[in-house]
Amino acid sequence: MKEQAETIDEILDRYPGEPRYLISLLQDIQAEHGYISREAMTLVCGHTGVPLSRAWAASTFYKSFSVEPRGEHTIKVCLGTACHLKGGTRLAEGLERELGVKSGCTTKDLRFSLDTVNCLGACALAPVVVLDEEYLPNTNSKKVKQSIKRLDAE
Amino acid sequence: MTQQSTAEKLDQSRLNSTQDLLSLTESIRGRRDEKRPVIIVCHGTGCLANGSPNVAEALRQAIKEAGIAAKVVPQIKTTGCHGFCSRGPLVIMQPAGIFYQRVQPDDAQEIIQATLVEGRPVERLLYEDTKTGERIIHDYEIPFYKHQQRIVLKNIGKIDPTDIYDTIGAGGYLALAKVLSRMSPADVVSAIETSGLRGRGGAGFPTGRKWASAVAASKKRPGPVYVVVNGDEGDPGAFMDRTVMEGDPHAVLEGLIIGAYAVGSNQGFMYVRAEYPLAIKHLNIAIEQARELGLLGKNILGSGFDFDVEIARGAGAFVCGESTALFTSIEGRAGEPRPKYIRSVEEGLWGRPTVLNNVETWANVPLIIERGADWYKNIGVPHSTGTKVFSLVGKIANVGLVEVPMGIPLNRLIEEIGGGTPGAGRFKAVQTGGPSGGCLPYELGDVPVDFDSLTKAGSMMGSGGMIVMDEHDCVVDVARYFLRFLEEESCGKCLPCRLGLKAMLEFLNRFARGEGSLEDLAELENLAKAVQDGSLCALGGSAPNPVLTTIRYFRDEYEAHIKEKRCPAGVCKDLISYIIDPEKCTGCGACARSCPQGCITGEKKKPHNLDPAQCIRCGMCLDSCKFSAVVVR
Ligand SMILES: Cc1cc2nc3c(=O)[nH]c(=O)nc-3n(C[C@H](O)[C@H](O)[C@H](O)COP(=O)(O)O)c2cc1C
Numbered sequence: 001m002k003e004q005a006e007t008i009d010e011i012l013d014r015y016p017g018e019p020r021y022l023i024s025l026l027q028d029i030q031a032e033h034g035y036i037s038r039e040a041m042t043l044v045c046g047h048t049g050v051p052l053s054r055a056w057a058a059s060t061f062y063k064s065f066s067v068e069p070r071g072e073h074t075i076k077v078c079l080g081t082a083c084h085l086k087g088g089t090r091l092a093e094g095l096e097r098e099l100g101v102k103s104g105c106t107t108k109d110l111r112f113s114l115d116t117v118n119c120l121g122a123c124a125l126a127p128v129v130v131l132d133e134e135y136l137p138n139t140n141s142k143k144v145k146q147s148i149k150r151l152d153a154e
Numbered sequence: 155m156t157q158q159s160t161a162e163k164l165d166q167s168r169l170n171s172t173q174d175l176l177s178l179t180e181s182i183r184g185r186r187d188e189k190r191p192v193i194i195v196c197h198g199t200g201c202l203a204n205g206s207p208n209v210a211e212a213l214r215q216a217i218k219e220a221g222i223a224a225k226v227v228p229q230i231k232t233t234g235c236h237g238f239c240s241r242g243p244l245v246i247m248q249p250a251g252i253f254y255q256r257v258q259p260d261d262a263q264e265i266i267q268a269t270l271v272e273g274r275p276v277e278r279l280l281y282e283d284t285k286t287g288e289r290i291i292h293d294y295e296i297p298f299y300k301h302q303q304r305i306v307l308k309n310i311g312k313i314d315p316t317d318i319y320d321t322i323g324a325g326g327y328l329a330l331a332k333v334l335s336r337m338s339p340a341d342v343v344s345a346i347e348t349s350g351l352r353g354r355g356g357a358g359f360p361t362g363r364k365w366a367s368a369v370a371a372s373k374k375r376p377g378p379v380y381v382v383v384n385g386d387e388g389d390p391g392a393f394m395d396r397t398v399m400e401g402d403p404h405a406v407l408e409g410l411i412i413g414a415y416a417v418g419s420n421q422g423f424m425y426v427r428a429e430y431p432l433a434i435k436h437l438n439i440a441i442e443q444a445r446e447l448g449l450l451g452k453n454i455l456g457s458g459f460d461f462d463v464e465i466a467r468g469a470g471a472f473v474c475g476e477s478t479a480l481f482t483s484i485e486g487r488a489g490e491p492r493p494k495y496i497r498s499v500e501e502g503l504w505g506r507p508t509v510l511n512n513v514e515t516w517a518n519v520p521l522i523i524e525r526g527a528d529w530y531k532n533i534g535v536p537h538s539t540g541t542k543v544f545s546l547v548g549k550i551a552n553v554g555l556v557e558v559p560m561g562i563p564l565n566r567l568i569e570e571i572g573g574g575t576p577g578a579g580r581f582k583a584v585q586t587g588g589p590s591g592g593c594l595p596y597e598l599g600d601v602p603v604d605f606d607s608l609t610k611a612g613s614m615m616g617s618g619g620m621i622v623m624d625e626h627d628c629v630v631d632v633a634r635y636f637l638r639f640l641e642e643e644s645c646g647k648c649l650p651c652r653l654g655l656k657a658m659l660e661f662l663n664r665f666a667r668g669e670g671s672l673e674d675l676a677e678l679e680n681l682a683k684a685v686q687d688g689s690l691c692a693l694g695g696s697a698p699n700p701v702l703t704t705i706r707y708f709r710d711e712y713e714a715h716i717k718e719k720r721c722p723a724g725v726c727k728d729l730i731s732y733i734i735d736p737e738k739c740t741g742c743g744a745c746a747r748s749c750p751q752g753c754i755t756g757e758k759k760k761p762h763n764l765d766p767a768q769c770i771r772c773g774m775c776l777d778s779c780k781f782s783a784v785v786v787r
């Protein structure tokens with residue numbers, strides 16, 4: 001795990017209070033808190049002097065930001081071209097069924113978030129799924145299921 | 155994913171002149187013991203995913219246990235991606251150059267014992283030629299490497315990217331020293347113009363001309379000028395830029411510093427996609443180390459030239475690879491393109507003249523300076539000089555990253571270097587240029603791979619992604635895939651792109667379901683042309699390419715979907731069915747257990763049955779069957 005900043009203030013201290021650091025701040029908060037709460041967003045806006053409406057626009061425009069709490073574990077299914085041709089889409093659909101959530105959503109018990117990404121740059125190992133930080137190269141639905149079970153048991 | 159620097163530490167203070175740098179280069183080279191064994195363990199994203207850190211650890215352990223005399227203890231060096239990720243983890247024994255592939259921690263002892271102690275290769279870990287079955291000992295004899303011309307990638311896989319001294323020992327920053335000591339900014343611009351270098355990020359715009367425009371613009375409006383690296387690598391299914399940033403970050407940085415000097419910039423940015431944490435990390439390390447040595451910051455190498463650089467992480471939006479959107483994103487806003495009535499070289503970041511070039515473009519710059527524009531110009535073909543890095547993926551035997559001279563025929567790239575499509579057949583099509591590129595059929599295999607020839611064939615160079623397809627890939631599905639990608643990524647600012655792509659996608663969805671008519675196909679073509687002409691930025695402008703080229707070269711496949719309600723490749727879900735081959739089925743029950751619909755039944759050890767009425771064609775049974783008894787019709 002990365003070292004987590006206790007409070008949003010600690011993250012704010014890393015960047016000067018200028019509008020151009022909006023995205024960097026949101027990225028750090030996303031990485032360390034898992035999502036961007038309304039409260040965090042307000043603090044960021046106060047710090048950078050960006051209007052709230054523009055910060056919301058930015059955080060909904062970019063795919064990597066979430067404005068809702070995320071699951072304990074993140075499952076990323078690559079849907080880049082190489083992974084698509086090798087069955088990535090089927091893998092994603094299988095996981096949606098298995099977890100009972102759509103891609104981009106989090107299970108009710110907040111255990112898992114399921115995401116799809118466009119290429120992780122490991123195309124030679126297609127199809128690729130990433131569980132938290134662990135890459136599953138040349139994978140299939142059976143192997144992913146086993147890895148998820150293992151995580152769930154932990 | 156962590157990677158520790160593996161080379162020895164040198165204590166070096168700031169370099170105050172170009173002479174200091176040259177002396178450092180000499181001293182690093184002088185200290186090298188050419189005979190000392192070096193074991194290279196690839197630590198690129200691909201090999202890391204395959205567990206290469208465990209292999210490195212096992213090798214360290216095995217060396218300890220083997221009790222090798224302290225004088226010859228090999229150095230273990232971790233490097234960037236060798237391009238052959240599909241064979242990873244890779245281990246290369248230097249100086250002999252023995253190439254081991256798919257190495258597991260369990261192999262470590264044998265490698266040390268056989269290769270280091272007894273001096274013979276471990277046969278079973280050598281590369282096996284896909285055509286002749288022969289084992290090949292050295293990397294340079296493997297066809298995948300033999301036919302490449304690696305100049306941009308020359309250091310990658312040889313140096314430790316987290317150690318600036320290793321880069322300097324390999325000649326890093328010598329081009330910068332040459333520029334600062336012997337060339338004026340105008341000399342640099344003119345060298346790049348003479349070299350014929352064209353942008354590697356997609357459009358192939360002449361780099362020297364872009365730099366000259368920035369210089370002209372800043373003369374008209376004095377003030378800051380910016381230089382920017384486009385490391386967004388938006389093409390989903392390509393990893394050229396990732397490999398360069400991870401494996402040789404100083405090459406990009408050196409190119410950027412030289413460019414900054416040429417156009418009179420004191421501040422640069424590197425915009426890197428967030429999905430590449432390792433690249434970001436290595437670039438950060440490179441920047442810090444360069445700053446410490448005085449290769450960045452105030453008064454670089456005592457020349458009086460100041461320049462520094464900041465990294466901006468992308469946040470997952472394809473359109474941000476586009477220049478104007480990238481600038482708004484660095485400025486801290488949602489990345490939307492703006493109309494280019496004013497060229498972004500003249501009014502880029504914060505409205506100032508800005509030179510934006512792709513990662514690979516920047517990495518070419520030091521080469522041109524060091525070896526000369528004339529040398530560079532002679533590689534490749536007249537209007538596309540130099541080399542190009544391609545990522546070969548899909549249905550190809552040697553999946554990986556390759557660098558070849560521009561103008562090489564497509565089929566040489568695929569057959570000779572890529573080893574062709576696995577299994578019998580030939581390749582069916584190649585998508586070049588990513589989502590905005592086009593799909594070329596086997597029949598066009600002799601097309602030279604250069605900017606202009608690819609455009610003429612209806613495709614484009616793009617950033618260098620090549621997706622090879624065989625007869626199990628459906629062109630309607632592929633066109634639909636790219637269009638869906640672009641439709642999702644469209645920023646929505648202009649109407650032709652926002653609504654046009656949606657409407658086009660609707661046509662393709664219908665074809666994939668076996669609906670639609672030949673009139674629809676004609677209408678799709680018209681619509682595609684309208685979107686091409688009417689969009690604000692090149693995202694919309696080039697989005698129809700995959701659709702138009704697949705219709706142009708594979709019309710019969712579209713017609714099969716429309717007229718016969720059949721997907722010849724067996725991909726489009728609504729037009730296929732799964733069945734169980736009773737000859738092959740052993741009745742193990744694995745498929746029945748995996749089926750979420752419970753639509754497979756049968757007695758143990760007897761051929762099973764699949765009820766097509768309930769089947770949702772999810773493919774679970776296909777994945778779970780060990781006997782290839784599940785077939786797609
Ligand atoms: C939608 C869109 C996405 C793009 N994505 C990238 C990208 O990921 N990387 C890149 O280098 N260029 C990308 N480009 C091209 C850039 O706009 C720009 O032309 C390029 O970075 C200029 O550098 P070059 O001249 O060195 O190629 C994209 C263009 C468009 C229209």
Ligand code: FES
Binds near residue numbers: 082118121128390
């Ligand atoms: S397409 Fe999945 S890693 Fe590139």
Ligand code: FES
Binds near residue numbers: 199200202237243
């Ligand atoms: S990551 Fe090792 S060869 Fe690509």
